[in-house]
Amino acid sequence: DAAGVVERIGPGVVGLAAGQEVVVNPGVSCMRCEWCLRGRQSECPEFKLLGFQLEGTCAEYAVVPAANVASKPPHLDWPQAAALSLAHLTAWRMLFSRAGLQAGETVLIHGIGGGVALAALQWCVATGATALVTSSSKEKLEKAARLGAAHGIDYRTADVAAEARRRTGGRGVDVVLDTAGAATLGASMAAVRRGGRIVTCGVTGGAKAEIDLQQLYWNHIGLLGSTMGSQEDYRRMLRLAEQARLVPVVDGVFPLGEYRRAAERMESGAQFGKLALTVSAE
Structure with a gap:
């Protein structure tokens, strides 16, 4: 930058x-x-x-x-x-060019506090999407709430996918934005709705992960990669x-x-x- x-x-x-x-x-x-x-x-x-x-x-x-x-x-x-x-360019492409985010949709953002995650939160707020964010820091979750996050999830004490589904009436989120990689892919797959989209741009939590292909195709989940814009x-x-x-x-x-x-x-x-x-x- x-x-x-x-x-x-x-x-x-x-x-x-x-x-x-x-x-x-x-x-x-x-x-x-x-x-x-x-x-x-x-x-x-x-x-x-x-x-x-x-x-x-x-x-x-x-x-x-x-x-x-x-x-x-x-x-x-x-x-x-x-x-x-x-x-902000990375988050823009992830949300809009790759995931096709629309106003009124719900987005799960892993690891609030990092630059891309915060940028994604700001884009969600600016375009009328609802953001659920995760962190291990209560302070970061509180700051995210002040920026417009609808819900914060402490991934140390809560099941992220279960909480995301609870917050969406059991439906699941429309989009998951992930910068962590392997560490959060399982939660992302469990949190996203049928026909939803998972978009990733990072591997801070690991580059190699197992995936249930039946879960992917049966639930029509889109798994998307993105770099910059x-x-x-x-x-x-x-x-x-x-x-x-x-x-x-x-x-x-x-x-x-x-x-x-x-x-x-x-x-x-x-x-x-x-x-x-x-x-x-x-």
């Missing part, structure tokens, strides 16, 4: 100018392949992320493709703008963020020189939202 001011533009770049305040989409694709030409850039075989396979943005200057830059939503300050792109997803995400005046949840803001302290905060698992690094304006 990054937000900043354009210093210089390369030859042939149009629609951007030095001094422009921008946000950066960290997903970089080749823009030449079959998937890119179809407008499905995050499915590009050469898809890479800034800060993962490519040089990141924890620096005073970064070089990024012009196609990955968009105007900063004016209602956001710099830390909020910097926290927007990756998590297309350029069109990004444009739509930014438009709704501005219209809804959505503000990303920022847990803490640190000077760039205190990167280690920010990383330690993240590794502790105590954060609720994104961690932002600020760079001197000089």
Whole structure:
């Protein structure tokens, strides 16, 4: 993620100018392949992320493709703008492009407190969906309730699937959004309704899991993978963020020189939202 001011533009770049305040989409694709030409850039075989396979943005200057830059939503300050792109784009594609979420549907979000989970909660609230969230932290569940979560489930003391079904009158949730992977797949399969959708983007709880294929096909469950989003997803995400005046949840803001302290905060698992690094304006 990054937000900043354009210093210089390369030859042939149009629609951007030095001094422009921008946000950066960290997903970089080749823009030449079959998937890119179809407008499905995050499915590009050469898809890479800034800060993962490519040089990141924890620096005073970064070089990024012009196609990955968009105007900063004016209602956001710099830390909020910097926290927007990756998590909110990922959650947007998971909910809308992949799971086809509709207003009035119910979503189970595992592990509230992380960036994608919180972004998903915010999108649910903004679009009229009902969110059920899980955590092992009472404090995080209380914070999620203040953000608009309809119900919170402590997965240490409650059966997540049983509670989700109880909260939906025995029907099950329409959509499950999962960033944990193997650790939560069983609960997701048990919590989702017949014909419902499970969409996953992470494996923090393990990459390999057993699945009951009979349960999958007999109940018409859609099991979907998702990574980041297309350029069109990004444009739509930014438009709704501005219209809804959505503000990303920022847990803490640190000077760039205190990167280690920010990383330690993240590794502790105590954060609720994104961690932002600020760079001197000089």
